[in-house]
Amino acid sequence: MKKAIITVLGKDRVGIIHGVAHVLAEKNVNILDISQTILSDVFTMMMLVDVENSTVDFTVLSAQLDEVGKELGLEIRIQLEEIFQAMHRI
Amino acid sequence: MINQFEANETIHMIESENLDIRxxxxxxxxxxxxxxxxxxxxxxxxxxxxxxxxxxxxxxxxxxxxxxxxxxxxxxxxxxxxxxxxxxxxxxxxxxxxxxxxxxxxxxxxxxxxxxxxxxxxxxxxxxxxxxxxxxxxxxxxxxxxxxxxxxxxxxxxxxxxxxxxxxxxxxxxxxxxxxxxxxxxxxxxxNAVEDNPFMAGAFLGAGEPECVINVGVSGPGVVKHALEKVRGCDFGTVSETIKKTAFKVTRMGQLVAQEASRRLGVPFGIVDLSLAPTPAVGDSVAYILEEMGIEKCGAHGTTAALALLNDAVKKGGVFASSYVGGLSGAFIPVSEDAGMISAASCGALSLDKLEAMTCVCSVGLDMIVIPGETPASTISAIIADEMAIGMINNKTTAVRVIPAPGKKVGDVVEFGGLLGTGPVMNVSPYSSEAFIARGGRIPAPIHSLRN
CATH class of the missing domain: 3.20.70.20 (Anaerobic Ribonucleotide-triphosphate Reductase Large Chain)
Structure with missing residues (x-):
């Protein structure tokens, strides 16, 4: 399993999860966990996904999520989970 | 699993506070x-x-x-x-x-x-x-x-x-x-040049180093500055603890990147250099950290003490976060590469003499300092001699990277661009060191070199 974290930040609107999940399903990326909340008026969502069996390269996936972000007016990032583990877990 | 606050903190450090691997x-x-x-x-x-x-x-x-x-x-x-x-x-x-x-x-x-x-x-x-x-x-x-x-x-x-x-x-x-x-x-x-320094211009691979090796230099003055904004008015114990915690997180990034690069390239991992390396970007300045501690302008009295605390806390926080620490590891104070230093030097708050004092407690030395083009070679040699003496006696690395910009005078500004920034031309002593430098020979090793 190769875990990555997708973070979505921006103004809440209809279809955010659908927009992101659609790309992921299309590329065979499995969603392991989702959490979302409103932090100081900003919609924030975090998804833990498995990119092990993704049909596209990580950079391509990242670019496509970025595109969805632009369409929905949101900031969407995907980063390998290790960077967060390294910083926040010993 | 990582929670949202943690994820947001990391992203915020990267997006807004200039956290990067240098x-x-x-x-x-x-x-x-x-x-x-x-x-x-x-x-x-x-x-x-x-x-x-x-x-x-x-x-x-x-x-x-x-x-x-x-x-x-x-x-x-x-x-x-x-x-x-x-x-x-x-x-x-x-x-x-x-x-x-x-x-x-x-x-x-x-x-x-x-x-x-x-x-x-x-x-x-x-x-x-x-x-x-x-x-x-x-x-x-x-x-x-x-x-x-x-x-x-x-x-x-x-x-x-x-x-x-x-x-x-x-x-x-x-x-x-x-x-x-x-x-x-x-x-x-x-x-006292180090053999595993990843930072320029002083990087070389020493004779005791392996065939091929990956060394990583971290950065992140902006992250430290931001963390200190949250403890305004608190005592120095709190300041030190805050810097240590931040340096730990920053260094963990460096360790991860170093390990990953080493694995992917099939080259052994050497060291992580725990340096706070500024860039001319606003919010990526070591001088602003010192000012955040309560110094009105970098170079005012108290600057050396503030830098000593910063340099030490960065090492203490970082050393636990990486399996191998080396290089120069500490805070850099390159004048032209640091927005706060540029501003302090331009307004006269920061002098070459104060910088020399600061190099006693920072990780390197007189770095990226523009001096008048007419400065005699013997004066530049004497600046080097002073700085080398500080390193020799204090058992630390010191360095001199000065630019005698041709035709430029005190008050002029030299643009280097990119990471190298902008250098206000700084004043050097008008008195001669010619006869001192003309002596030649060697200054013997200090008494504390005889440790065997």
Whole structure:
């Protein structure tokens, strides 16, 4: 399993999860966990996904999520989970 | 699982506080490239570098994309060229510098360091040839960096080398006069130079280092500044703790990137250098950290104490976060590369004398300081001698990277661009050190070098 974290930040609107999940399903990326909340008026969502069996390269996936972000007016990032583990877990 | 606050903190550090990995530096040993035919040696150097570092830039970019952490520079450090060129049949080593430049450009790195000589106790013939080639080498190449170690705690200071380097810095400035002496930004004079430094211009791969190695330099002054904003008015224990915690997190990034680069490139991981390296970008300044601690303008009284605390806390926080720490590890204070330093020097708050005091407690030395073009070589040598003495006596690395910008006077400003920034021309003492520098010889090793 190769875990990555997708973070979505921006103004809440209809279809955010659908927009992101659609790309992921299309590329065979499995969603392991989702959490979302409103932090100081900003919609924030975090998804833990498995990119092990993704049909596209990580950079391509990242670019496509970025595109969805632009369409929905949101900031969407995907980063390998290790960077967060390294910083926040010993 | 990581929670949202943690994820947001990391992203915020990267997006808003300029957290980055400053450099992945691949050290490449060139010992097997030495050849009595200097042209053949240059070919071997080119071939070896382009083969070993073939995937360095691509790997760096992949890590950057996948982890979402910017890696600003990819660099190469090599064995000091004076050691490799020694058997060669030529007196001018510029061709070696050009071979390094070509190889570095071919693999797409930002800088290559190691046009270097270690002469703390005297010169070999090759050392003399290399040092004499520095001005031309730096004016005829673009991304080659040069360094010369002229002193150390164990051996004392070669004042002959100090004298010579003052002259070479002047010559380099004159040969690169059209770019305000930019060549000097690629030249460092060291005391107690380290063999695994990933930062430029002083990176070279020491003789005790392996065949090929990955060293990583972290950064993150903006992250420390931001963390300190949350503890305004608290005592120094709190300040120190806050810096330590932040340095720990920053260094964990460096450790991860170093391990990952090492694994993907199949090259052993050397060290993480825990340095706070500023850039001219607003919010990426070491001076602003000192000002956040309560100093109105960097250079005011209290600055040295603030820097001492910062330098020490960065090391304490970082050392636990990485399995191997090395390089220079501490806070850098390059004037032209730090928005707060530029501002402090421009308004007169920060003088060369105060900077010298600050170098007693920071990780390197007088760095990226523009001085008047008419400064005599002997005065530059004397600036070097003072700085080397601080390093020798205090058992620490010190360095001098000054730019005597041709035709520029105090009050003028020199633009270098990019990471090298903007340098206000700083005042040097008008009184002569000529007779002192003319003595030559060696300053003996200090009493505390006799530890065996």
């Amino acid at each position: 450099t992945i530096t691949m050290g490449i040993s060139l010992f097997d490239c030495a050849d009595s035919d200097s042209d053949r040696a240059c070919e071997k150097i080119y071939d070896k570098i382009t083969k070993k570092a073939e995937n360095l830039v691509k790997t760096g970019q992949d890590i950057e994309n996948e982890f979402g952490i910017p890696i600003i520079n990819k660099r190469i450090s090599v064995t000091p060229i004076s050691m490799i060129a020694a058997p060669g049949n030529c007196d001018n080593y510029v061709k070696y510098a050009k071979a390094l430049d070509r190889a570095a450009k071919a693999v797409g790195v930002n800088f290559i360091g190691g046009f270097s000589a270690l002469v703390q106790k005297g010169f070999t013939e090759a050392d003399s040839k290399l040092i004499n080639s520095i001005p031309q080498a730096l004016s005829e190449t673009d991304i080659v960096c040069s360094s010369v170690n002229v002193g150390c705690t164990k051996a004392g200071i070669s004042m002959d080398a100090v004298k010579l380097m003052g002259e070479k810095i002047k010559e380099t400035a004159q040969l690169t006069a059209s770019s305000d002496g930019f060549g000097c930004a690629k030249l460092v004079v060291f005391c």
